[in-house]
Amino acid sequence: MTEEALGGANAAAKPLQKPRRSASAEMIIPVAGIVFTIYYFSTVWEAPWTAQVSSFFVGCILILCSVAVIVRLALAARRGTMTLDLETLIAPRNFIVKRLALLALTIGYIFVIRWFGFTLTTFIFLMLAMLVLNEGRHPKLIVALSTVLALGGWLLFVVAFEVRFPAGLFETLMRGIL
Amino acid sequence: MSDDYLFELHRRRFLMGTVATITAGILSSGRIADAYAADFPSKNIKVYIPTRQGGGADLNLQLVTGVWKKLLKINFEPVFQPGAAGRVAYEQYMGKASSDGHELLFGNMGPEVLNWVVKKPTFPLDAYRYFFRVDSDPSIIYISRRSKFKTIEDIVAAGKKETLNFATSRIAHPATIGVLALGKATGAKFNPIPFSGGRNTRNAVATGEVPFGALPSASIVIQQKNFKALALFDDKNVLGGKIDNAPLVNAKFGTKLPPLVSARAFAVKAETIQKYPDRMKILEDTLRKVVATEEYKQAVIKAKAPWELISPGGQKECAEYVKNILAIGEEYGDLLRGASAKEAAKKKKKKG
Amino acid sequence: MEFDPRIFIELFAETIQYWWVIVPSIVLGLVVGAIPGFSAANTIIMLLPLAIVLPIDVGFVAMIAIYCSSRMGAGIPAILVNIPGTAGAAATPLDGYPMTQQGRGQQALAISFTSSVLGGLITTVVALIAMPWLAEVAFYLxxxxxIVVMLFGISLIATIATGDTLKGLTAGFFGLMIGAIGADVVYEMPRGSMGFLELYDGIPLIPALVGLFAISEAFIVIDRDTILTERGRAAVLHSTGWAPTIEGVRETLKRWWHVVWTSIIGLFIGIIPGAGAAIASFVAYQQSKTYSKTPELYGTGHIEGLIAPEAANNGVTSGTLVPLLILGIPGGATAAIMLVVLQYHNVTMGTDLFVNNPKLAYLPFTAMAVTYFLMIFTIPLLARYMSHVTVVRTVYMAPVVIAFTLVGAFVSRDYIFDMYLALAFGVIGYIARRTGYHVAAILIGVILGPLLETYFIRALKMSQGDISVLFSSTLGNILWVCLFLNLAIPIWFERRNGRRKVRSA
Structure with missing residues (x-):
């Protein structure tokens, strides 16, 4: 590990911004809870009683709690003590792009691993993600880190533990060589 | 489903620089395919298994393929898909596998076919065929050695006085159907409690949570010290002393139940049978040879699986088995789906 | 089956001679324990061919050593990077990770290791002495x-939610509802599975675990330089040497009584077949908080909050051996594999074993004791050097955490689907954290919900739908009273303290 990777003492630590609480953001979980519960109930409507009792009980309490939370949040928003945006979720704003990029890369990682195999996909993912997060700084370090980690992961997971990842170019090649 | 008692002999080669005691030879898991194999099989054969790694089917398969791979001169690649009581494996196999004979399925015809009674699969039932049965494991009724019951008559008598709970691996299982059919025939009331998996089903009886249980015989044979078999659902008792010479249900109660056995078998897509009769012949013929070898017998005995249960059968036997189990499944279909008359009445009462 | 101390001492001395098996097994166990998704059970499955060909004593000792050390290993990522690798370590980050963020990672590791080792040692000795009586527990629970034991664990949701009860309960019941996905235990009707065959058997735990904790965390921390708070970073950079480790060991030893009783909780829960480390650590944490004089400090990096789950999940390890050896009942996956190996060598479990082959019967316990004893020496090294991981910059750490925990999500079932699932839980976790819903409460629901339902439905099926079955057993009723008191006592304490404050004001 280099000084850079370890985040030297001179690297400025950004204080965590504490944005105002936004009611709409806090409503996501209870609303999701209600929607999911209703969907769930629809799937067990015709099921035998053993499939219903316990989940009806849990679902009803969830709906009660969620409605209470939503009402409370709505009242707070009306009083103006809470906002009606998604600031809580996305702050600090200058990180929105990075977060979305990381999310997209993660989805891409899972999506292509079945064709490229563990090692190659991990290498590409680590490299791209680190470059994006680090805004392109220290490319040599990043390439080196990604190579070492991907190979290390390959040795540990594929060679030693024989995790049954879909084999990609690299794995096939190495199996041929070994 | 006797799933946990058996082990895998050599599955994964595990490189551990850290454990100094490992010698590589112990673990070697087979040779690379020889280049001069005939035109079939031309590559390794992939086998889908609807239960988890390390379970009974895994061991059974390893014992067979251990000899089979030498005859076919290729290797076998097991794919474990234990989800949804085997449904995942079947649907994946039917959806993804090629039909050139290089991809097979190795399942348990009993509980897995009963799945289709509970809920229709995404493919038509005749789209795949079992073509070679390896073993035939009768369902038995067993108690704990600590139990106050002594014979199957005690159980039936107690069931006539009040409803008796019993442990079973799953509701949709030949063993469950056996006990319920026995109850129907004798007027005793039995209530199946599913404990998912052989281990839990045994434990439930061992700890006295339920007075008795029903499982395929192999899972009780290996635990003979703790459990006593009381009766079995078959037309013969091939295990004899290994299951305490338990009587046959039909002989004891004059019932005419068909054999309620679990049976592990290889399956292929129906189109493979149509398109490649020659390949099927190679597969079936070599399998017959495998089970007849002394090497296979010794491997089975060494693994402590009861040799008496090995019962090879071809397409005809398998088809007959499936027909039987589907018929039984239909007869008890309401129960398997949780909508028996009693349950439904109770549900109405509860709502009303 | 009376306990003879001479055999134990003799055996302990003999077992030490197996150090050459135990030491590499400890290293292996620590490694696999620390990797999310890998567990002692699947490591031992992989080593099965070896365990079978080795002499029985050597194989058995190796399995025990892996089993114990993997439990301790699972605490490392849970504390340092908020990734509990197994369900048994799910309660560890509640206080372990805040300590890391404050720069007390090394100390936290030392506390976790010390309580693991002590908890393991204590329960091993207790199990050894009280074995014949303990084995009976399985016959009564x-x-x-x-159901009541599960509710003890689930009531932790309410305990965690003290800051904002309503939101805490919403999170907890949201988790319980997610946990209700999958086929019901009796008729196997798929419920709420959104058409995914992969969800028929319910939500797989590892993807939920790494998603809610690790992946959501990775997305959150990237706006900071390191996972540490500013003060925490200063603390890490200025701390040198062994001081925090020594401090951690000392703090744990000072709370020895806490270690004792929380590990005993683990021991008892371990004895019950099918229960296990997850429920034990949640129950222990909940109990620890309930009877604490400073319950408000839990969740902020409180030492007792770290000791409780770690002592308890190592207590489980000793507990599972009791029914295995005495009754031949394997309580969990690892114990089941041990049983397979023993049976392969024609060893029969039960009273016979203790009469005819007492050395083999007691060997697992002495092996456990020796393992824990030898693990003591790994504490300072691991604590000191592992904790450095916390100063790695998040731009490097976050992608690594994501990639490697996704591997963990994959390995338990070999489904690519599970990686997407982990990401989905990551998104849920991210939203929950940013909007003030406790992810631990969601997770408790996801882990314990299905277990509770299984027992509940089974009890109802056994009574044929008669709900009064819940109050049909004496022991059950005693437990219900305990549960009630357990929930009422903190409220009563609070009231009393409140009155005192008013009076003194």
């Missing part, structure tokens, strides 16, 4: 009693 059936579905009905287990």
């Amino acid at each position: 059936h579905s009905v009693e287990m």
